Amino acid sequence: MPIPTIFVYKTQLTKLLLLITSLFFISQSLADVSISIDKGLVNKSFTGKVYVIIAPVKKDSMPLQTNYWFLPIEIISKEVKDWDGKSAILINRNDTRYIKETSADDVNYELQVLIRVNKRNADPFSSPGNIYSAPIALTSSAHKSLDLSVVATKVIDQDSPLQKSKPPETEQLKLFSRQSQLLSEFFEQDYSVNVAVRLPKEWASNSEKKWPVLYYISGMGGNELEFLRLVKGREAYFDKMITVSVDAMNYGGHSVFADSANTGPWASMLLNEIIPHVDSTYRGVGAEQRYLTGISSGGWSSLWLQVKYPTDFSGVWSFVPDPVDFRDFQRINLYSSNQNFYVDSLGEDRLVARTSKGKVLIKSRDFISLETALGEGGQIRSFEYVFSPRGEDGMPIDFFDRQTGEINRQVIEAWKPYDIRLYLKKNWSIIKDNLSGKLNIYGGEKDNFFLEGAVRLLKEQLVYLDAKEDVEVISGLGHAFDQEKVEEMLKVIVGSESVKQ
Known part of the structure; x- marks a missing residue:
């Protein structure tokens, strides 16, 4: 269960703790917020969420995108139906409300309104098409009642600073959006996924060679470019393989690349649409040198794909995965x-x-x-x-x-059916010949989201099954990659040849 940036930095967490203890004074005086939308931004009625957000002042005027799992923030939301945006709606503290407290008494707050028009992306604060207002400063709690009238006048677009910056394409980095027939049929509308492919350094000059492929799956809130963090400083390894990442996020959250009654056939999409395209377009070797890795929700996803489709992949390195045993969720x-x-x-x-x-x-x-x-x-x-x-x-x-x-x-x-430990217990005798030796699963002893217990239980189950897999809860590790295990993974993928950093 990763935070939106996927990595938990110790220094950040220490700072966050200093902010968490008492109440927003401003919000106590908030009565009604009257909200309307600039007439040029709506051309049909809207059904969905409208938010009032109160948080510490930011330098820019973008929606209050913060690491809102931990930082002091108040969110009040209301579900509206068939709203034309012209007639004002009222939101107040009697509507659905969340508040994170702070002990700081010298913090200035601001209020913004956000209207969640986008029904494709998970994060309302960064999704293209969502409408928002300029910030309004809240500097005093002296009034018994604070009534505000807010007009939403801005739209998040693809070029917004809130959009995670994308590097330019190069000879090695290819970025594209691919329409999925399977997901489009499921949702009964066009549905595309974003894909990033990083090619080996000699891919263009060695036009006949086929390459091993590593599929990287990000955690909650990540996107198809997150794997570039893992590449940094390890280019000598990654220059000898194809690396692929597909954005796993959707309106419901993280797809975990599992076929589902609610999110659709994400596993089937990857196996039947993305992988054949990658192998044919970029010259992947095939299943015998196709690997998986991921962290947190991506750790669960990568393990799920290897376990459910053992002949389609040759190994997985799953780092601090979401619960792999529902006896320890x-x-x-x-x-x-x-x-x-x-x-x-x-x-x-x-x-x-x-x-x-x-x-x-x-x-x-x-x-x-x-x-x-x-x-x-x-x-x-x-x-x-x-x-x-x-x-x-x-x-x-x-x-x-x-x-x-x-x-x-x-x-x-x-x-x-989605309990990985239970699936292995029930099916090991059937799948072991195709799966043995392919599982590398690493929990963190100090996982920030208490995920280590499930990894321990999975290890016990595999030991009982006499499965010779590499499952370990690493001493001192939090919710992060273990660098030594990453190095081991890369050495396996590129083979035994010398790699100079």
């Missing part, structure tokens, strides 16, 4: 009776995130409060989009009651 045994997402058996608050030193970053109840305010695309909701059956309303069924935290055992029963 961030310290919750989903199969045990009377489990609660918010509190443990002693009535103590459950946590979603901690620092590497064990300090609390966010509790489960607060995390869900944030996700509820934001709407579709959050981390926990992302699991439901992939694992849960579709309800009568056409939406994924919640696996726990958002008010009480009580876990729905019937929904969890439907999740079982």
